Amino acid sequence: DAGITQSPRHKVTETGTPVTLRCHQTENHRYMYWYRQDPGHGLRLIHYSYGVKDTDKGEVSDGYSVSRSKTEDFLLTLESATSSQTSVYFCAISEFGQQGANTGELFFGEGSRLTVL
Amino acid sequence: QKEVEQDPGPLSVPEGAIVSLNCTYSNSAFQYFMWYRQYSRKGPELLMYTYSSGNKEDGRFTAQVDKSSKYISLFIRDSQPSDSATYLCAMKGNTPLVFGKGTRLSVIA
Numbered sequence: 001d002a003g004i005t006q007s008p009r010h011k012v013t014e015t016g017t018p019v020t021l022r023c024h025q026t027e028n029h030r031y032m033y034w035y036r037q038d039p040g041h042g043l044r045l046i047h048y049s050y051g052v053k054d055t056d057k058g059e060v061s062d063g064y065s066v067s068r069s070k071t072e073d074f075l076l077t078l079e080s081a082t083s084s085q086t087s088v089y090f091c092a093i094s095e096f097g098q099q100g101a102n103t104g105e106l107f108f109g110e111g112s113r114l115t116v117l
Numbered sequence: 118q119k120e121v122e123q124d125p126g127p128l129s130v131p132e133g134a135i136v137s138l139n140c141t142y143s144n145s146a147f148q149y150f151m152w153y154r155q156y157s158r159k160g161p162e163l164l165m166y167t168y169s170s171g172n173k174e175d176g177r178f179t180a181q182v183d184k185s186s187k188y189i190s191l192f193i194r195d196s197q198p199s200d201s202a203t204y205l206c207a208m209k210g211n212t213p214l215v216f217g218k219g220t221r222l223s224v225i226a
Contacts, residue, residue, distance in 0.1 A: 004160075040125075042205065042218035043161070058213075090160050098213035103149045103168075106214065108160030 003027050004109040006091050012115045019078040021112050023091030031094040032074040033058075033106065034066060036087040043090070049074055050097060081116040088113050120144050123206055123217030132226050136193040140206035140217045143187065147208040147215075150182050152191045155203045155219065164204070165191070196224045 003026030013019055023032060033048040035058075045058030047066040055066050063085060067075045078085055092106040123140045130136055138152075148169055153161035167173045170184045179192040189208070193200055201224050206217040 040218065042123075043216040045213065092160075098209065099211060101148075101211055103151060103163075103166050104209050104214050105151075105163050105166070106161075108162065110160050111158070 004091060004093060004107060006089075006109040006112045008112060009110065010113045012117065013081055014117050015082055016080050019081050019114065019116075021076040021089055021091075021114070023074045023076070023109060025072050025074075025091075025093050027093060027095075027107070028071060029093040029095050029107075030071075031097055032068065033092040033094070034064070034074070034076045035090045035092060035108075036060065036085075037090060037111075038087050046076065046089075048098075078114075081114075083116050086114060086116045120215050121206065121208060121217045124220055125218050127221040127223060129223045129225060130196055132196060132198060132224055134196050134224070136191075136196050136200070136222060136224075138191040138193075138204050138206075138220050138222070140189050140208075141187055142189070142208055142215075144208075144210070144215075145184075145187070146210035146212070149209050150180070150189050151207040151214075152178075152180060153205040153207055153216075155205060157202070161205055196222075198224050198226045200224050 005024045034046040044060045049055045049068040089112045091109040096102045098104045151166040152164045154164045155161040165180045177194045181190045203219040205219040
């Protein structure tokens with residue numbers, strides 16, 4: 001199994017509170033991603049990183065920010081959580097970038113289940 | 118029209134059945150076609166990938182791509198209860214992966 005650890009695995013919080021999810025990898029892969037998975041929507045990309053301090057937005061980035069100060073860590077922050085952000089959040093890593101002639105194979109963590117009341 | 122369409126199911130079959138899972142897509146630039154398997158409360162993992170058109174076989178699993186019809190399939194022969202999972206198709210060109218919504222499969226012993 002790819003060395004990807006997400007924390008916390010489960011969290012219940014209240015509307016308006018800040019939340020930070022952490023992704024830690026031991027594979028030394030350059031690319032890291034945050035997805036959310038919801039019934040009826042599938043996997044949607046929130047933000048991704050292509051190196052330390054290099055990040056970019058995905059298709060559902062509103063209300064989320066990310067930071068990557070070390071190769072191995074990628075943080076996802078909800079500045080003020082809303083009920084619409086109740087979801088399962090997956091971190092993924094890849095050796096090669098998505099913008100290229102390759103499969104873009106992603107290795108996923110086990111997910112962080114967030115409930116915003 | 119969504120770039121990738123996948124019937125969400127759920128699909129329930131008896132053990133030993135042949136299972137067919139399908140996706141359609143609209144972007145003719147897609148060249149890499151993948152199937153991810155996701156067990157309950159786990160992250161997705163890559164099951165198979167195919168480049169361009171054609172078939173690829175791996176044990177009980179066969180992936181097919183028909184680029185002329187913009188249609189991909191995953192066949193599972195002699196299905197087992199351990200195959201019960203959600204199967205997500207994913208595809209890309211020189212652009213980020215686009216995922217289908219996933220089909221939930223249950224194989225009943």
